[in-house]
Structures are given as structure tokens and as C-alpha cells.
Amino acid sequence: MKRTLLVTIIIATFLMSIGQTFAAGQYFSGVWGVTSASKIAVSGLTLNLEREPVSINNRLLVPVRTVFSQIGAKIDWNESRNRVVITKDNDEIIMYIGYTNCYVNGAIKSMEVPAVLFNGTVMVPVRFVAEAFNVLVGWSEKSSTVYLGKMPQEVIEEIPASGGNASNIKGRIVVIDAGHGGTQTGAVYGGVKEKDLNLSIAKKLNAKLKELGIVTYMTRNADTTLSLYARSDLANRNNADLLISIHNNAGLLKHTGSMTLYYPSSSKTKRNLSSYEFANIVQRNMCNTLGSKDMGVIERPGLAVLRTSNMPAVIAEIGYMSNASELSKLKTSAYQEKAAEALKKAVIESLEKMYK
Ligand SMILES: [Zn+2]
Numbered sequence: 001m002k003r004t005l006l007v008t009i010i011i012a013t014f015l016m017s018i019g020q021t022f023a024a025g026q027y028f029s030g031v032w033g034v035t036s037a038s039k040i041a042v043s044g045l046t047l048n049l050e051r052e053p054v055s056i057n058n059r060l061l062v063p064v065r066t067v068f069s070q071i072g073a074k075i076d077w078n079e080s081r082n083r084v085v086i087t088k089d090n091d092e093i094i095m096y097i098g099y100t101n102c103y104v105n106g107a108i109k110s111m112e113v114p115a116v117l118f119n120g121t122v123m124v125p126v127r128f129v130a131e132a133f134n135v136l137v138g139w140s141e142k143s144s145t146v147y148l149g150k151m152p153q154e155v156i157e158e159i160p161a162s163g164g165n166a167s168n169i170k171g172r173i174v175v176i177d178a179g180h181g182g183t184q185t186g187a188v189y190g191g192v193k194e195k196d197l198n199l200s201i202a203k204k205l206n207a208k209l210k211e212l213g214i215v216t217y218m219t220r221n222a223d224t225t226l227s228l229y230a231r232s233d234l235a236n237r238n239n240a241d242l243l244i245s246i247h248n249n250a251g252l253l254k255h256t257g258s259m260t261l262y263y264p265s266s267s268k269t270k271r272n273l274s275s276y277e278f279a280n281i282v283q284r285n286m287c288n289t290l291g292s293k294d295m296g297v298i299e300r301p302g303l304a305v306l307r308t309s310n311m312p313a314v315i316a317e318i319g320y321m322s323n324a325s326e327l328s329k330l331k332t333s334a335y336q337e338k339a340a341e342a343l344k345k346a347v348i349e350s351l352e353k354m355y356k
Contacts, residue, residue: 028116028123029098031056040126041147042070051121053146056113060146061123064115068124071135071149077122084115084122088133095124104132134234136215168355170213174347175235177245177305178202178218179315182225187250189321195223197330198246201318204340205246209347232309241270242278242350243313244343245305248330249295250322257293257326258286261315263306264299270311273354278312281353282346289342290335292319292326312350316343 025034033056040047040062047066054061064084065075073088082097094103095115102109109132115124130137130148138147178199180186186194202218209216217238219231235243249259262268262279269275279297287294295317300306306313318339319326329335 028054028056028061028118029114031098031114031116033057033061033116036060037144039143039145040067041145042067043149044147046145051118051123053126054116054118054123056116059113059125059127061113061116061118062126062146063118064122064124064129067126067148068129071130071133073133075122084124086124086129091133093129093132097122134217136217136238169348169351171215172242172351172355173215173217173238173240174209174351175217175219175231175238175240175243176202176206176209177231177243178220179245179247181220181223184225187248187321189250189327190324192321192327192331194248194250194321197248197318197321197336199223200333201336201339201343202246204337205244205343205347208340208344212344212348214347214351228304229308231305232313235313236308236310240311241354242347243305243309243311244282244347245313245315246343247315247317249317249320251320253322253324255295255320256323257295258283258290258319259295259317260286260297261300261303261306261317262297263301263303263309263313265301268306268310268312271354272356273312273350275306275312275314277353278346278350279314281349282314282316282343285342285346285349286316286318286339289345290319290338312354 033054035052036055038053038060040049040053047070049063049066051063064086068075068086071088073086076085084095086093092105097117098114100111100114102111111125111128113125115122126146127137135148140147180195180198184195186198203221206216206218217234219234220226231245232243260279260283262275264276266274283297286292303315306315319330321327321330
């Protein structure tokens with residue numbers, strides 16, 4: 001009897017704990033999900049939501065209007081068509097309740113989970129929308145918070161760092177610009193397009209900086225056409241600490257080596273680091289790590305990316321594609337990796353100086 005009671009209590013306790021975990025499991029617009037206790041922070045401030053977030057297949061959905069109006073998006077909900085249109089600046093996302101296909105700037109995209117309704121509130125996958133708008137999105141395990149825009153201070157402290165003076169580089173913001181792209185090939189030599197070389201090095205650098213806990217944005221991570229202003233605009237909007245634009249050079253056949261370009265003005269200085277100092281750090285690290293010839297740190301006031309960005313910014317010309325032997329090195333993954341390593345070292349050194 002006693003034993004039966006004990007077993008009953010154990011089972012009851014077990015069921016209660018299961019019940020707590022899955023208490024809110026239900027169908028949302030025909031899709032099974034659970035409500036979530038996760039919090040949402042925008043620009044470092046936690047929001048009061050009219051509905052709890054919903055977790056579907058481990059993807060978090062949030063009330064579209066309350067969350068995305070905070071980043072300046074406009075939301076248009078058409079109930080009779082079950083359609084929500086989210087617009088921000090020049091970007092537009094169209095979703096239909098219960099469907100995983102959506103449109104981003106007119107192109108069809110597939111989401112892992114659809115937008116759903118929760119007691120009449122439109123809920124959308126938070127990461128998908130944030131990434132489509134190129135807004136920083138992250139997750140803090142410790143505080144169960146999804147953050148958009150700016151990282152809350154407590155999240156910055158949680159980020160593990162694996163190198164450098166962690167306190168000075170973690171959570172700092174670096175925009176990586178792969179030069180050219182899409183219809184703009186840049187230099188072309190021996191069948192190699194500059195835009196592809198630039199992107200390959202940019203991706204390697206991006207991975208390395210992320211490992212250090214640095215927040216990165218890439219102006220492009222595919223072969224897309226971008227205006228020069230879109231590049232500096234991304235850095236300005238996100239209040240980046242550094243902008244590093246990756247290019248490769250062309251010149252006389254005999255020219256080889258690395259070169260760094262910068263905009264000569266104190267207006268691009270941030271804290272303890274000027275653009276000129278940033279350029280020198282980049283140049284020294286490229287020449288040392290790659291063993292490349294020092295082609296100098298060059299003032300280029302006319303270049304739009306450098307002129308219109310508000311922070312220390314450089315164009316790193318890794319090597320000369322017009323020189324056959326340098327091109328044969330630039331083509332290799334190993335040399336690209338070395339170039340990314342050089343730029344990573346330069347970023348660490350520059351951030352440490354900036355925040356000294
Ligand atoms: Zn170029």
C-alpha cells in the first residue's frame with residue numbers, strides 16, 4: 001500500500017514535470033509548437049511582449065509588430081489573405097500564415113518554420129526576419145534572451161574568446177567587405193576574377209573573427225552586386241568599430257606585393273585609432289604574414305567606401321593579380337587562409353589599440 005502510494009507520487013511528480021515542460025504544447029495555425037519563456041531584447045533593451053514567443057522545431061517565433069517595429073520595420077497584416085508584409089528601408093519580406101515559402105525582395109525563399117497566428121497575433125521566425133534585414137541577431141543561453149540590433153552588455157561578457165586581449169575585442173563590431181561582386185568582377189587575370197578571390201578571403205576572415213567573439217557583418221556572402229554606398233552604409237548603421245574592404249590589385253606585370261588604402265582624415269578616428277594607424281597595422285601584418293613586398297600605405301580620399309564610412313576603414317589589396325607568379329599563389333586556399341590570418345591579427349591589434 002505504502003509502496004503503491006510512493007510509486008503513485010513518483011509517477012505524479014514525473015507527469016507534473018513533463019506537464020510543466022510541455023504545458024503549452026498546441027497547434028499554431030496547424031503547426032505543433034510550445035510557448036517559450038525566452039525574452040527578446042532590441043538594441044539592448046528587453047521588450048514587453050503581448051504574447052509569449054512560440055518555439056516550433058527549436059525555432060523561435062515572436063510577435064511581428066511589437067518586435068520588428070522596434071528596429072524601424074513597417075508591418076502590414078492582411079487578414080483576409082493571411083499575409084504579412086514586413087518592410088524596412090528598401091527590403092521587403094512577404095509571408096503567408098502556415099506556409100514555409102516566403103518572398104524576400106521578390107525572390108522566393110524557404111523558411112524552416114512558417115509564420116503562425118497565436119490568439120490573433122502574427123508570429124514570425126525571429127532569426128529569419130532579422131537576417132533578411134541584415135540586423136544582428138543572437139542568443140544568450142544564460143539569460144534565455146534573443147537579442148536584435150545591439151548586444152546587451154551581459155551577453156558580451158558571456159562570449160567565449162580564444163585569443164587576443166579578450167576584454168578589448170569581444171563583442172566589438174567589424175564589417176568585412178568583399179570587394180566587387182555580381183556584375184562587377186573587378187580585375188580578371190588568367191580566368192580568375194577578383195570578386196571571387198575577395199569573397200573567399202572575406203569568408204575565411206569572417207570565420208576567424210567570429211571565433212574570437214567579434215561581431216561581424218559581411219557586406220556580401222555570395223556573388224551579388226552591391227553599390228559602394230551600401231558597403232559603408234552597413235558599417236555606419238551598425239556603428240561598426242572597423243571596416244575592412246578586401247581587394248586584389250592589378251598593375252604592371254612586374255608589380256607584386258600588398259598595399260593598404262585609407263581616407264586621410266581625423267573624422268574617421270575612433271577612440272585611440274585613426275584610419276591611418278589602422279592602415280599601417282593592416283599593411284604590416286599583411287607583409288609579415290604573407291612575406292609579400294611592401295607596396296605602401298596610400299592615401300585615397302576619392303574612394304567612396306572609405307570616404308563615406310564613419311569609422312577607421314581600409315581597403316586591403318592583398319596581392320597583384322596581374323603578376324603571374326603572385327596570381328598562382330593568390331589562387332590557392334592556403335595563401336587565402338594566410339591572408340585572412342594576417343587581417344585577423346591586424347583586427348585584433350587595431351581593436352586593442354582602439355580600446356586601450
Ligand atoms: Zn578591387
